[in-house]
Amino acid sequence: MNPGWLMAFRPAPMGASLTERVRGACGALLGLLLTGLICGRLDPGAASPLLIAPLGASAVLLFALPASPLAQPWSILGGNIVSAVIGVTCAHWIPDPLLAAPFAVAFAIGGMFALRCLHPPGGAIALTAVLGGPAVTAAGYGFVLKPVALESLLLTLAALAFHAATRHAYPHRQQPVRHHPHGTADAAPTQRLGVQAEDLDAVLRQHDELLDVSRDDLDSVVRQAEMHAYRRRFGEITCADIMSRDVVTVQSGTKLAEAWRLLRRHDIRALPVLDPARRVIGMVSDVDFLRSPELDLYEGFAARFHAMIRRPRAVRAERPEVVGQIMPRTVRTVPEGTHVADLVPLMADAGLRHVAVVDERQQLSGIISQADLIAALYRGGLGRGVAGRGSRAA
Structure with missing residues (x-):
């Protein structure tokens, strides 16, 4: 047996610090606790479970991996809801649960891909809609609204509040395309050397596999690595x-x-x-002197400029002094x-x-x-x- 093959089963090192790990665990605790309490108050006599099991997987993504494309608000809301709709539909149209369950998960993955809201717990929700028991089956499409949509929304709101309170960026914003500072179509100067955006896109197309990291984050990591390598090569020259x-x-x-x-x-x-x-x-x-509105006309530029910086005889509020x-x-x-x-x-x-x-x-x-x-x-x-x-x- 090839020992290199066995090495692939070794757990990868966790890059998160102890603070990040504790923060993620506390966020999941508070998020699920608040979601359960609010749902219990809204419907104290509900026959369905107070919290659906797939919500625990959503909490892992929302609080432990908030930068993941799979953990963004549209991913949890759209992914869970569309998966619930597909799961209930499969349960209704396919009598055999053992056949309906795999079809529900497969169609849910396809639907989430199509709507750009891939969320792994969505597969579990589609499965729950088929195999969740009499209470889920009796609820029909009501299962989509409550508990799936309601609990997904509450957990997302809890994540937004928690990350804002702990000063953590969420939702993860996409980086704007950086152009030349003069407003032309040229790429930013630091993007013209080294790894460029086109190179990254080409490699991702060749990879042909979904990565649990956004393209913008991958681009940022590559550029920070380039800057780190520059510091190592050129030494510690400070301002x-x-x-x-x-x-x-x-x-x-x-x-x-x-x-x-x-x-x-x-x-x-x-x-x-x-x-x-x-x-x-x-x-x-x-340049700030030349940006004055009084200098916008080409005619008599020198005279206009000297008039602007010359001390005025009378005070004019609209004239910079x-x-x-x-x-x-x-x-x-x-x-x-x-x-x-x-x-x-x-x-x-x-x-x-x-x-x-x-x-x-x-x-x-x-x-x-x-x-x-x-x-x-x-x-x-x-x-x-x-x-x-x-x-x-x-």
Whole structure:
């Protein structure tokens, strides 16, 4: 006997931490408890079981595997309901239960595939509709509404509330398609090298087997693995190693003319905007000056620009006068210990030209430009090349 074949029966290691395991168990406990209590209050004299057995399998998916495509709200609601309908129909039209049961499960799988709501406990619900006993048989299609639809809905609502209370993402949102920051059809820069979306789709088609992980999650894992490999190859180069420390800054109330003079005098492209505690509240760049509605027309551009930054003789509420009126309302900062690899998606995909670096007190400690990042990547590449030649020479 081939020992390698026997090795396939070894249990795979569980990637979930102890906290995640306890959280999943507690979620199933609370979800099923609340579902049972509410159903008991709604129909205290019901002849059918208070909780149907397949709901336990649904609880495992909803609370222990909330990221699975099989555990999403449409999967549990649609999968359980369509399986119940098919199970009751098979029980009605096929007299022999031993024949009706496998047909019910097979048709339920086909129906869930067609409606994109595959949910493994749905097969058990289809089987229950056929072999559940006199109470289920007497209920007929009422079994679909109560207990199947009602308990599936209550358990889903319990899962939504529990995951929200424990700050866990559910339902699992699909990642939006990342395009070029300029709004063109080009893929994001970090998607043009390494494993691309087309490569992942091709492999999944060749695999031709349903995986219990969404395509978006698989793509995210691959890209995070690429970033991890980059850190391993290039070493621990952090933002503190490459940032500019002598930073020219402004405040929200700084006049536009003064901010523009600072940009020109120091030959820089962006100014961090700080509050009195030196915390970063914004970033104003030369592009923000050019985004003013008063500069939309090409005719007389220079005159319009100088008129905008020149101190007005009369106060006009609609005319921007200080930095706080033109700076973006959101600003992205990174801690000093952030690896430079983490800046690549921010500057390449999100289109940021400058990123402010903050210390543990969230105060400004430096700024990194795209040029700083390129220089760091270049130096890292040189170091790798030198190390590679040294190892070959040895």
